[in-house]
Amino acid sequence: MHTSIKTFGKYKDDSIATPPQLSTELCCWLNSVAKQRDKKAFTELFNFFAPKIKRFGISKLNNEAMANELVQDTMSLVWKKAHLFEASKGAATTWVYTLMRNTCFDTLRKMKHKDNISLSDDIWPSDLTEELSDDSEFKDHLLNEKVLRCIDSLPLAQQSIIKGVYYQELTQEQLAKQLGIPLGTVKSRLRLALSKLKQQMGDRDHD
Amino acid sequence: MIKQHPTQAVLRAFIQGDLDPSVAIIVSSHIEMCEQCQKEVNQLTEIAAEKAFEQDIMDSFDPCTHQAFDSSLSKNMIDEIMSLPLDESMIEESVPNQEMYEDIEPAHSEQNQKIISHKDGHLPLPRALSSLDAAPWQGVGKVSRARFQFNDDERRLSLLKIDKGGQIPQHTHTGIEITLLLEGSFEDDMGTYQKGDFIWLDKAHTHSPITQDGCICLTLVSDALHFTQGFSKLLNPLGKLIY
């Protein structure tokens, strides 16, 4: 395991690191990455930061795999954005820390919302799911057009089931029960009533 | 002049990555607008960075930590990262922006600042919001809101626009309400607020913001809010629509 320490290069050889030297070194590496895409310099940066980022990640994310992801994401940003680092504005560590912290927020967010399905804002999903799952006699209803459209596109049999739940109108079954007659009778009476109505109205134009 | 800021404790939690991401976004948006907090955050970040990367430098030689990051994993990661395609425009970009420095989402910071249109004009949004998509504006009287597609279970992040002379009826919260004033001004029982002000209310507070000239806020609300006055009872169902 100690072989990896060698990759700290000069820093390691100094054996007691003092912040100014470290800082200069880190700045140097960042510059090399920014200007020449220096792979060796990046490896140095990686070996310096990666274990620490991982430790930070484990403390915030409580998950080793996510912590590794944090290392990868943060170091990818260092690779891609090294040119945005300005030594005059602050230490390299401060710059990397900000990238790491922000990436960590992002990771937290993703972990939290992984299973979230984003729904159209026009539909208030909680209300609708509550209603749809409610088998009791829901007589008071309002649906927005989208839902209405959905209902209209359902096969007729299903439509009537949903409408029975949603609208203030009896179903034929309810009426049959109410009148104490078989469903078939309700249906035939409706046909009869309709044919009478047709006779009465003749071929009047009905709106 | 910005008068309302996040507390030291909030800033510190932000720096340390301990805030809920949704709260972090609105705090970060404030920092973008507020020089005073930028200074403070820079200082705090230096300290935090030192702690994470420098002070206990010897700890990284701790075999436990190091072992966990074995060399083959490192090598794979390094190779993968260095083979990432580089965005040409990014390299040419010579002026690093300070905002990006505190940008909550560095992954997207190369995007231009997002500008949102509303019925009275346009508003450039804080960079912290640039990667989030907002739903279309929806109006309730003088109040309209555009919710960000960021809803976690407990919190809603929205832009709230109140037209001239508009008011939100007096209400309390079961959770928190954080407001960042992006444009215009408003008043409530506790005072007058200006662009950039960061207002964190919890359930102990009751307020009814009113605006003379109109305003646009970024709001983060957790849980339901309850309107507390007579006729406002009718408006209670609006609570979840407003925010």
Add this chain to the structure above:
Amino acid sequence: MLTPQLTNSSVPITDMPIFPLHVFLLPKGRQKLRIFEAKYLTMVMASLESRGFVIAFPNPVKNDTEAQESNTPVSHWGTLVKIVDFDQGDDGVLLIDVEGEFLVSLQSFHYQDDGLLLSDCLPRPHWPTSSISEPVPPKPILVATLKELFYQYQDLNLLYPIPHFESAHWVNARLLEVLPVPHKVKAHFIQPDSLSSLTTFLTTYIQGNNS
């Protein structure tokens, strides 16, 4: 309470908000609605102060683009309603009770920015009331059926603190609203001269062929 609100004005009311709903409602009919969509909340707020809104039957939409050009979004007639009560459901949703005031013809539809449908409305006459003080008596079988329904379905009963079982207009209209009859058929009875044919229709439907 019994005085018909019907005005026979020929001046259209402009820009009335339209609430597309699969609900058949005649004057004096009541309906409880759950309001949770922002644009309809706005509409409700506005109508508390002014003239109400119109419930109209949505036309089926086959294809969004086609329909917008060739079809009107809702039927050519609707029921202008006023809000008579409101409450909050257990789930926090706004509940309103509306009551039909009069029927209207709808023309020139357009949409507001927030998606709310607006239309110009012209009041249209419904069943004539020959004498307000002496309402036409309803058929006993229809009264009995309606009373039984009110008894069985308390939600329905609660909507009408003052029922008018003595009025044929009222009894026929309420029965037609709640019976499982296709909307197309129900729509026949918005004609001013349709009251007596409705009585026959309902009697046949409820009693079978011996009216």
